[in-house]
Amino acid sequence: MKLPDHEQRELDEIERRLAEDDPKLAAKLNRPAPRMPxxxxxxxxxxxxxxxxxxxxxxxxxxxxxxxxxxxxxxxxxxxxxxxxxxxxxxxxxx
Incomplete structure (x- = not known):
């Protein structure tokens, strides 16, 4: 389900601020979850x-x-x- 444009912009802004405030956490959250073979x-x-x-x-x-x-x-x-x-x-x- 696609978000309305204003909500997507808000989420993008939150993501940008998180990346500025705590780059390690942002990198960890963007990393895909490990899968077992x-x-x-x-x-x-x-x-x-x-x-x-x-x-x-x-x-x-x-x-x-x-x-x-x-x-x-x-x-x-x-x-x-x-x-x-x-x-x-x-x-x-x-x-």
């Missing part, structure tokens, strides 16, 4: 799932439930397999 987010998600799978296995062992242990084992092995496949595909792309 997609690869880092994927690896963090895979690690989280792996830990959850291990916790499910431990819960299954403590409750003597073979089904819960098997479910946790499938999660752990699935995450490991996904990691191996992802690494293999990246290696194939590189050459």
């Amino acid at each position: 997609r690869r880092t987010l994927v690896l963090a998600g895979m690690l989280s799932l792996h830990v959850i799978g291990l916790l499910v296995v431990m819960a299954g062992v403590s409750s003597s439930s073979a089904v819960v242990v098997a479910l946790g084992g499938c999660v752990v092995l699935g995450v490991f397999a996904a990691f191996v496949v992802r690494a293999w595909r990246e290696r194939e792309k590189q050459g």
Whole structure:
């Protein structure tokens, strides 16, 4: 939504005065926010799932439930397999 001209001029004036009063703050506010690389987010998600799978296995062992242990084992092995496949595909792309 576009601002009316007088409001845009007021905001521009405030921005100009801020830049004069505190140039470091103005530079910091104009800098884009840092983003985490997609690869880092994927690896963090895979690690989280792996830990959850291990916790499910431990819960299954403590409750003597073979089904819960098997479910946790499938999660752990699935995450490991996904990691191996992802690494293999990246290696194939590189050459």
